[in-house]
Amino acid sequence: MLKSVTESFARVIHGLTVGHLTDHVIQRSKRMILDTLGVGFLGTSTEVFHKASEYSKIYSSNMSSSVWGRPDLRLPPSYAAFVNGVAIHSMDFDDTWHPATHPSGAVLPVLMALAEALPSSRTFSGLDLLLAFNVGIEVQGQLLHFSKEASDIPKRFHPPSVVGTLGSAAAASKFLGLSMTKCQEALAIAVSHAGAPMANAATQTKPLHIGNAARHGMESAFLAMLGLQGNKQVLDMQMGFGAFYANYSPQVLPNLDSHTWLLDQQDVAFKRFPAHLATHWVADAVTSVRKHLVTDRALLPTDRIERIVLRIPDVQYVNRPFPDSEHEARHSFQYVACTTLLDGGITVPSFYKCQIDRPQVRELLRKVQLEYPRDNLPSFNTLYCEVSVTLSDGATFTECSDTFYGHWRKPLSQEDLREKFRANASSTLSRDTVERLLEIVENLEDLEDCSVLTTLLKGPSPPEMVSKSIQHLTIPSYNLS
Numbered sequence: 038m039l040k041s042v043t044e045s046f047a048r049v050i051h052g053l054t055v056g057h058l059t060d061h062v063i064q065r066s067k068r069m070i071l072d073t074l075g076v077g078f079l080g081t082s083t084e085v086f087h088k089a090s091e092y093s094k095i096y097s098s099n100m101s102s103s104v105w106g107r108p109d110l111r112l113p114p115s116y117a118a119f120v121n122g123v124a125i126h127s128m129d130f131d132d133t134w135h136p137a138t139h140p141s142g143a144v145l146p147v148l149m150a151l152a153e154a155l156p157s158s159r160t161f162s163g164l165d166l167l168l169a170f171n172v173g174i175e176v177q178g179q180l181l182h183f184s185k186e187a188s189d190i191p192k193r194f195h196p197p198s199v200v201g202t203l204g205s206a207a208a209a210s211k212f213l214g215l216s217m218t219k220c221q222e223a224l225a226i227a228v229s230h231a232g233a234p235m236a237n238a239a240t241q242t243k244p245l246h247i248g249n250a251a252r253h254g255m256e257s258a259f260l261a262m263l264g265l266q267g268n269k270q271v272l273d274m275q276m277g278f279g280a281f282y283a284n285y286s287p288q289v290l291p292n293l294d295s296h297t298w299l300l301d302q303q304d305v306a307f308k309r310f311p312a313h314l315a316t317h318w319v320a321d322a323v324t325s326v327r328k329h330l331v332t333d334r335a336l337l338p339t340d341r342i343e344r345i346v347l348r349i350p351d352v353q354y355v356n357r358p359f360p361d362s363e364h365e366a367r368h369s370f371q372y373v374a375c376t377t378l379l380d381g382g383i384t385v386p387s388f389y390k391c392q393i394d395r396p397q398v399r400e401l402l403r404k405v406q407l408e409y410p411r412d413n414l415p416s417f418n419t420l421y422c423e424v425s426v427t428l429s430d431g432a433t434f435t436e437c438s439d440t441f442y443g444h445w446r447k448p449l450s451q452e453d454l455r456e457k458f459r460a461n462a463s464s465t466l467s468r469d470t471v472e473r474l475l476e477i478v479e480n481l482e483d484l485e486d487c488s489v490l491t492t493l494l495k496g497p498s499p500p501e502m503v504s505k506s507i508q509h510l511t512i513p514s515y516n517l518s
Contacts, residue, residue: 043272045290046179047221050172050207052293055164058171062298063482065305066171068454069132071478072307073141074105074494075461076131079385080124081106082464085241089123089248102150103495106465114150115252115259118205121146122248126197128311128385129367130461131247135303135418135445136181136188136196143201143250144173144208150255151212153491161212163477163484171300173208173254177201178299179290180272184282190315190352190415191235198233198246199281205254213258225267226257228278238354239368304445306417307454310383312366313355316373317441318422319347323377325436326424336379339400341429347374348408348423350415359402363388374424375401466496 080086081104090104098113104120112120125131125142134140148169152161177200181187187196206227210220230253233246271277272287279285291297306314330337347370357369366372366388375398376387386392413420421439440446449457455475462471474493477484484490 042287047217050220051217062300069141073145075458077125078106078465079461080127083127085127085244086124090120100154102153105494108496114154115255117150118146119248119252122251123244126244126247130311132305133314134305138196140174142247143205146251147205147209147255152487161487163481169208169211172211173204176207177204183287184285186283195233195246199231201250202231202253203227205251206257209255209258219261223258223261225271228271239365306444307449309443313368318438319374320377321438321441322422322424322436323374326434329434343429344427345405346425350413350420351409352415366393371405
């Protein structure tokens with residue numbers, strides 16, 4: 038029995054095989070991969086993606102990988118992973134897990150970049166991809182379970198920048214076939230790359246947290262391959278990985294013959310609109326209240342609305358009374374509530390500056406009040422949102438949401454997940470390519486060579502698709518009821 042936590046993680050990373058994958062884990066992880074690819078394609082339209090890709094062009098290498106949806110742009114693998122990771126989180130549209138993190142965005146870009154860049158003599162199958170992806174997800178989940186603080190919506194560090202970096206290193210180590218010793222070194226190196234403060238939430242810098250986690254994890258694996266060494270007990274120590282979380286209490290992982298996947302026990306949440314996950318409870322509750330305020334299919338005049346009360350957990354970085362940018366609006370309980378009330382739903386264009394600055398929105402924002410019930414704890418597993426709208430005649434309508442559609446307790450149907458992917462990926466790719474990607478990912482365990490997938494990810498897109506601006510897309514308004 039191993040006594041070192043760090044060594045037990047290395048043993049799991051090195052020792053897990055395709056035979057350990059369960060049907061349940063394969064199905065769930067395929068859904069995660071499909072959703073992540075879709076939001077990544079959509080994210081290539083954003084300003085932060087453009088800035089990150091322009092910066093990355095200064096780097097060159099004998100090895101190169103594609104930037105998704107950009108057939109004319111190739112970068113060194115670590116920077117392709119960085120740019121694609123930024124795209125995935127650029128709209129805050131990627132999956133969310135419990136304990137809180139965005140698990141897929143730090144892992145998938147690494148594996149896609151490596152599958153394309155490594156020598157053609159090495160062929161990676163869909164099962165190879167699924168195994169390495171799930172190793173990266175599993176490492177994140179296990180680390181998050183070592184601290185009670187990690188169960189709450191974060192206050193200090195953005196979790197993907199911490200556990201995502203180690204998940205990326207684990208996935209890369211698995212894909213590269215590193216020895217157990219080198220897997221251990223890769224984790225140690227990754228810890229020194231980890232961490233980003235929550236102060237940069239709701240800014241253009243936050244998507245870099247995912248991109249950097251992907252890049253730094255891959256670099257950690259490469260450095261370990263070259264023999265770089267770190268502290269072999271880094272996950273065991275308070276001054277190691279324990280520096281990121283209070284009440285850190287690491288445990289040696291079980292032997293491989295008794296391994297169970299956390300993804301088997303805990304599914305992820307898929308977002309139906311691009312904003313912080315906690316705002317999805319708000320949108321759900323407001324949609325229910327709105328039914329009381331609509332006459333002849335039109336909302337009552339906003340001047341008849343006296344007060345809007347949101348009873349939510351105390352999450353300060355999502356408390357933004359008057360957001361001034363798309364990133365602030367995506368992290369604003371108030372904005373999501375008012376926009377849902379006005380429009381009956383949230384779509385990608387809901388976060389354009391012209392929508393944020395609408396006079397009707399600003400008028401309603403001034404009427405919003407927040408309350409923090411003591412029993413409404415800041416956890417994605419337990420939080421709720423209660424909304425009360427009071428009219429000028431004194432009438433008050435109240436509705437509550439404790440689980441929205443898309444949460445792991447009420448998961449998106451496969452068809453709705455497909456429709457989200459189609460809407461997002463069609464921003465960049467042709468319809469035929471979108472449908473082919475969908476088919477491949479849904480049958481990923483049968484794919485013999487991942488080069489089929491990586492070829493589709495880079496395009497090519499017809500000229501009319503490349504020139505198409507995101508402003509002209511029609512993105513479905515997902516039913517919030």
